[in-house]
Amino acid sequence: MYGRRASQLLKELSSNEKSQLTAFNTDMFGEVLKECNTHHLELQSLMRKIQEEGLDMQTTRNADHFGAVIHHLSLMRNKRCLMAYAYNRAEVIQSLRWMVGPVLPQEIQAKLNQSEKxxxxxxxxxxxxYMSELDLDLTVDMVPPKDPYIRVRLLDDIGDDVVLDDQTHNFVRHSIHLLKRTDAEQYISQGLMEELSG
Amino acid sequence: MELGSEEGLGISSEDYDSLIATTDVELLKRAWRNEKASPEILQFQTSLVQRSREQIQLMEDTVEEFPKNCTDPLTVSLYQMDLDRMLFVLRSYLRTRLQKIEKYFIHISKSDLWNRLSDQEQKFAKKCTDYMEKHLQRSVLSHLPYGYQSILRQSISSEEDDMVPEPRLDTFVFCKSKGSVGAFQLDDSGDEIVDLVADDLYVLRYKSIKSLVESGQIDLV
Structure with missing residues (x-):
């Protein structure tokens, strides 16, 4: 059936949880592209047939015409599906910049193809x-602030001479600190600290 | 940032309300709420953002001065909190706009919405468009047969651009008017007329009150 592979491709995309990616399905993507080209060849040969029979392209309404229309529509549908696949993935990739930061961890990198990277x-x-032109970091402060200071626990060693706010902090694993929220946020988003609530 | 209590200043509560409603903090909060609730991008508040940033700078300097003057730590922390909140609103405002641009850059750059962006946002939108085009070109379009390679149109036989994501303007929004707007016509046929009373809450289609939002007569909440 025409267009089935493309819809499988999109089903795979939509079954992912929001803002999660699976590896780029290169095989299926390539199959759909191949299908597109087959449709195009069929379309062209039908059009040629209509011309050879000496019929007017605009007004002919015979079997060949409707065959050509089906190939045209299938091709267009496949295009829409492929574009939706690539575009929606790109949107998730954009949102990663906000949530994860400028450097993607290895396991996410592995799921992107070259063009996506x-x-x-x-x-x-x-x-x-944009941010440097404005001189304002927009990726911190994602949730409304309640208290200027938060308590955090280190999940990994960062270093024993990190200077924040004119104070030297000894950031070793599992230690607990009271930090300015704006200072701590960058570490939290990198997965180096976690906020202790309550 | 807040003014003292009304008794302290000896002004009537009405004056106080109108005074509070026109401080930059309130204006920024209003711009932020409108931007968050509206499906399409609104006019960039150039001078308001400029003023807010100057005030934030001033507050940052003040807060930095405090420890040297041995001010009460509680006072410092209150100022810090106020500062943090204002910074959050400003960041969230700019962020909401960028996220709309990320989503609808093609639609924005083709329509007169383009003029609503700040210079920096226009630069950002241009880059977004370039990169997305490059990416889609490389992964999809260049592999498709001739006639189907446009990013804007489904095929060469489409008469207009039919592949551009657009914000849904007929979505419903909550809104509240500050002053009485009076009878307002919701659709072109004139069948539906709503009497917009001050401070009442309405749920209406964004499309129909678009002009009121743009002229500032009504606020989205």
Whole structure:
């Protein structure tokens, strides 16, 4: 059946949880692209047939015409599906910049294809250019602040001479600190600290 | 940032309300709420953002001065909190706008919404468009047969751009008017007319009150 592979591709995308990615399905993607080209060849041969029979392309309404229309529509549908696949993935990749930061962890990197990796880098650079022009970091402060200070626990060693706010902190694993929320947020998003609530 | 209590200043509560409603903090909060609730991007508040940033800078300097003057730690922390909140609103405002641009850059750059962006946002939108085009070109479009390679149109036989994501303007929004707007016509046919009373809450289609939001007569909440 025409267009089935493309819809499988999208089903795979929509069955993911929001803002989660699976590896780029290169095989299926390639299959759909191949299908597109087959449709195009069929379409062209039908059009040629209509012409050879000496009929007017605009007004002919015979079997060949409707065959051609079906190939045209299937091709268009496949295109929409492929574009939706690539575009929606790109949107998730954009949102990673906000949630994870400028450097993606290895396990996410592995799920992107070459063009997507490049897109992430480019998009991230565009955002950084905007922020540096404004001289304001927009990726911190994602939730409304309640208290200027929060209690955090270190999940990993960061270093014993980190200077924040004119104070030297000894950031070793499992130690607990009271930090300014704005200072701590960058570490939390990198997964180096966790906030202790209550 | 807050003014003292009304008794302390000896002004009537009405004056106080109108005074509070026109401080930059309130204006920024209003712009932020509108931007958050509206499906499409609104006019960038150039001078308001400029003023807010200057005030934030001033507050940061003040807070930094405090420890040297041995001010009460509680006072410092209150100022710090106020500062943090204002910074949050400002960041969230700019962020909400960027996220709309990320979503609808093609639609924005083709329509007169383009003029609503700040210079920096326009630069950002341009880059977004370039990179997304490059990415889609490389992964999908360049592999498709001739006639189907446009990013804007489904195929060469489409008469207009039919592949551009657009915000849904007929979505419902909550809104509240500050002053009485009076009878307002919701659709072109004139069948539906709503009497907008001050401070009443309404749920209406964004499309129909778009002009009131743009002129500032009504606020989204």
């Amino acid at each position: 490049e897109y992430f880098k480019n998009h991230s650079a565009a955002l950084e250019a």
